[in-house]
Amino acid sequence: MDKIRRTKIVDVLQRTDYGAEVNVKGWVRTHRSSKVVDFIALNDGSTINNVQVVVDPATVDAELLKQVTTGACISATGKLVESQGQGQNSEIQCTDLQLLGACGSDYPMQKKGQTFEYMRQHAHLRLRTNTFGAVMRIRHNMAIAIHKYFHDHGFFYFHSPIITASDAEGAGEMFQVTTKKLDDLKKDENGKVNYSDDFFGKMTSLTVSGQLEGELGATALGQIYTFGPTFRAENSNTPRHLAEFWMIEPEMAFIDLDDLMDTEEDFIKYCVRWALDNCKDDLAFLNKMIDNTLIERLQGVVSEDFVRLDYTEGINILEEAVKAGKKFEFPVSWGMDLASEHERFLVEEHFKKPVIMTHYPKGIKAFYMKLDEDGRTVQGTDVLFPQIGEIIGGSVREESYDKLVAQIEERHIPMKDMWWYLDTRRFGTCPHGGFGLGFERLILFVTGMQNIRDVIPFPRTPKSAEF
Ligand code: 4AD
Numbered sequence: 001m002d003k004i005r006r007t008k009i010v011d012v013l014q015r016t017d018y019g020a021e022v023n024v025k026g027w028v029r030t031h032r033s034s035k036v037v038d039f040i041a042l043n044d045g046s047t048i049n050n051v052q053v054v055v056d057p058a059t060v061d062a063e064l065l066k067q068v069t070t071g072a073c074i075s076a077t078g079k080l081v082e083s084q085g086q087g088q089n090s091e092i093q094c095t096d097l098q099l100l101g102a103c104g105s106d107y108p109m110q111k112k113g114q115t116f117e118y119m120r121q122h123a124h125l126r127l128r129t130n131t132f133g134a135v136m137r138i139r140h141n142m143a144i145a146i147h148k149y150f151h152d153h154g155f156f157y158f159h160s161p162i163i164t165a166s167d168a169e170g171a172g173e174m175f176q177v178t179t180k181k182l183d184d185l186k187k188d189e190n191g192k193v194n195y196s197d198d199f200f201g202k203m204t205s206l207t208v209s210g211q212l213e214g215e216l217g218a219t220a221l222g223q224i225y226t227f228g229p230t231f232r233a234e235n236s237n238t239p240r241h242l243a244e245f246w247m248i249e250p251e252m253a254f255i256d257l258d259d260l261m262d263t264e265e266d267f268i269k270y271c272v273r274w275a276l277d278n279c280k281d282d283l284a285f286l287n288k289m290i291d292n293t294l295i296e297r298l299q300g301v302v303s304e305d306f307v308r309l310d311y312t313e314g315i316n317i318l319e320e321a322v323k324a325g326k327k328f329e330f331p332v333s334w335g336m337d338l339a340s341e342h343e344r345f346l347v348e349e350h351f352k353k354p355v356i357m358t359h360y361p362k363g364i365k366a367f368y369m370k371l372d373e374d375g376r377t378v379q380g381t382d383v384l385f386p387q388i389g390e391i392i393g394g395s396v397r398e399e400s401y402d403k404l405v406a407q408i409e410e411r412h413i414p415m416k417d418m419w420w421y422l423d424t425r426r427f428g429t430c431p432h433g434g435f436g437l438g439f440e441r442l443i444l445f446v447t448g449m450q451n452i453r454d455v456i457p458f459p460r461t462p463k464s465a466e467f
């Protein structure tokens with residue numbers, strides 16, 4: 001007999017050429033047996049849907065059939081037939097069943113209804129579950145949507161470095177990169193470590209943002225975007241922070257604040273629409289199992305204009321709410337950084353739509369943001385989303401050399417490390433701006449998952465770097 005090529009289950013379920021012989025391979029979700037017939041629900045990761053493999057137990061070795069347990073890997077060949085059962089078109093009348101990999105009864109993903117906490121401890125196997133399969137397929141689709149959006153809009157994919165000697169956000173929460181042996185680190189007479197003999201000859205770290213290099217790209221190529229891993233050693237054990245996350249950072253020459261907000265809104269709507277159009281089965285599954293307002297929320301974001309709100313106005317609204325009896329954990333006053341509870345109040349309770357907040361006090365934002373004329377606020381924008389809070393942070397950049405230097409001095413950022421960045425303002429400076437989208441925050445929103453650790457295959461968080 002000629003070898004039959006494997007068909008993916010996503011394709012088998014589309015086919016209607018009943019009578020054809022097909023082969024599928026995958027992992028057993030469930031196996032129900034009776035005297036006369038066995039039903040095996042098989043999944044190969046190509047879709048959330050299982051194909052039903054129908055087996056006549058009289059035709060298969062009983063010992064083999066016993067090993068077809070949840071989690072086992074099998075190959076099934078047989079005739080494609082129209083399904084009698086509801087909810088699927090085709091099933092397979094099995095004529096040849098092979099066990100590729102047995103699965104012991106200690107398989108950790110066996111039971112239904114395990115907690116996400118439990119699954120995180122088994123992140124190497126949780127990918128085999130329905131939920132994580134759906135999340136990972138959506139994650140892939142979002143990456144494709146992002147590249148497509150920017151490519152179609154004339155942005156160039158620009159690769160910023162991962163190892164860097166600058167602290168782009170001025171946050172100082174970086175992971176150091178060194179080949180020095182930490183056990184025999186020597187300090188000089190000033191108590192400082194000398195890095196001149198380290199691999200790069202200076203202190204280096206993993207990047208917290210590709211923006212500064214992105215600005216070099218945009219002020220040469222016009223429009224670029226980065227899409228890469230980003231590292232932050234902030235010790236925030238929250239459902240929205242990772243120590244290693246992926247960020248998309250477009251940067252555009254010749255734009256102003258309105259152009260920036262238009263792009264932010266258009267881009268994120270495009271991504272959400274892409275999910276609605278291209279991830280229907282997975283979204284339907286998540287809507288049913290995880291959050292039954294998910295699809296409605298996604299449709300809402302796509303169809304509504306985002307609110308554009310001054311920070312100062314936002315603070316007024318929050319203060320009014322406090323006067324009217326609203327309780328926040330953190331007090332509200334002009335000049336403070338909004339906490340997630342404040343952002344979510346504005347988005348979920350007050351406006352009931354996404355908000356783009358602008359004109360933040362300069363003291364709570366990074367040095368590179370363009371100063372407003374009043375000298376108190378900057379042209380920074382945060383896009384605030386239901387359930388998530390901040391999903392995008394961006395700004396128009398300070399293009400004036402003198403003002404930028406003043407900002408750097410005010411914040412005591414070592415100027416000598418910034419010479420290459422300042423050169424953009426010395427040689428043909430131009431108005432420009434951009435933003436950063438946290439990829440995992442987007443995936444959280446689009447999947448309805450509650451914890452950022454559950455939308456990346458192998459999360460990195462404080463005290464956790466397993467797998
Ligand atoms: O607001 P952030 O810190 O802005 C920047 O890094 C700028 N350089 C962006 C730019 O203008 N090019 O980060 C941008 C976004 C946040 O809005 C959030 O979605 C995400 O990155 N983010 C994180 N996501 C997961 N874990 C963390 N620890 C994150 N920190 C920021």
Ligand code: MG
Pocket residue numbers: 382390392393
């Ligand atoms: Mg931010």
